[in-house]
Amino acid sequence: MLREMTNVIKTLEGEARAYYAGPINHSSDDFVKILLIDSCFIIELFYSNANGEGKLENDPIFGMPSMLEVLDHDLILLENQVPWVILERLFTISIGLVCQKTLVELAIEFFRNVYPFTISYQPEDIKHIPDLFKKLLVSSMGVDKFEKKMPYRWEPVPSATRLQEAGIKFRKSKSANMFDIKFRNGVLEIPQIRIHEITETFIKNLISYEQCYPSSDDTITSYAILLDNLIDTTKDVEILRERNILSICMNSEDAVQFFNKLYHTTCVNNFKYVALCKDLNAHCQKRWPRWRAVLVRRYFNTPWAGLSTVAAVTLLILSFLQTFFSIKK
Template identity: 60%
Template sequence: MQGWELLPSATSLVKSGIKFKRGTSECILDIKFIDGVLEIPPIVIHDITETVFRNLISYEQCHPKCEARVTSYAMFLDNLIITTKDMNILCDNQIIVNWLNREDAAQLFNKLYHDAYVKDYYYQNLCHDINSFCRRRWPRWREVLVSNYFNTPWAILSTLAAFILLILTLLQTFVV
């Protein structure tokens, strides 16, 4: 596989039909994507989070034999979190436990890894799988149908009633 692909934002992924789920792994780097569900272990964001991440990224950059896993994680979250809407999606799914202002937390990941070099992006295959899923039509159409037309129980019932009336009308036409 040549190079790595950018990951769409969390808002775009939700529009593509991808669901977010809080992971159960103890390691924050253990991100999985299975059948349209992106499972991300929880992370707590507070005052010293930026300092800890910057120190870990600096350590990875200074040691040539060290894999750039934390830098890749920061890049992954930077692609995922562009606006406060993206942060809201991750906070609502309890992936990010945020002790800061959501706007400040979103900006934290947007500036975290600048001027860092990553030779082998750790989440390359994961991003490829997610982008391949996003390019499929059915998940996008299903998400549009659910969010626009079936977002309340009354909408589902009225659509079901209209479908039953249509079937009964067709049956009456053929029977008579």
């Protein structure tokens, strides 16, 4: 089997070299050897994770949580990618003969702690692991969500604090897709944002991939820009935390820094949330929602405050009626 796998890589060597931006300064034999070793490691890692075969007490990988975190991080980096065509072909002639799951399913199961992917279809023409993630994320949104090319010009939205002051409410969306952010009837629905150790690496590498690959779109970049708009201060973080939209294990100050440096003013040619931003900004221009929000925040923020306000208004009305009837007599 080793010879068969080596021959497969040799037949795909030219295609594999074309995946990399610059020339590969390795001989044919060395390049094939590198791809063989790296591919076999990744395939065995995914398979062992799914079947529990490597999760023994003294296992050098699964027995060390820190090692798994390092692998999660390194396998997402763009500079560490093995062409998916190599992984798929080697999987087919090896573990694929006895495994009931596809390589895509094994990869998703391994990275489930990074993002809870769901398979709505089997993606085609996968280039590498980050490309697989992007295809899964965008496809699970629905084919018609971002199919219309929106105009480039768009206006940033106010922060979560400013939106709340304008009368907008925040609610955790039931959608499992991170991009499915909706605004309707004065409520901004946002799927839960889970931040852990390698989230920054995950998102930044997908943004880099969008920026470097010609036919890619700007979905991830648009998402990062929108979050940067919404989260500007620690108060913004707390607002989203209180509504269970933001799930993080860091303090509010670090969370602000995290969101503010996600994309570093990266260019975007097709911002995906133009309509959403337009609706939010239009709502903020209305006076009544803003006045109502101020009234609720100042006079009805607690049950006792609400009762006191109602009592005061009632007393004022009774005093006015008493004065009115006294004058009328």
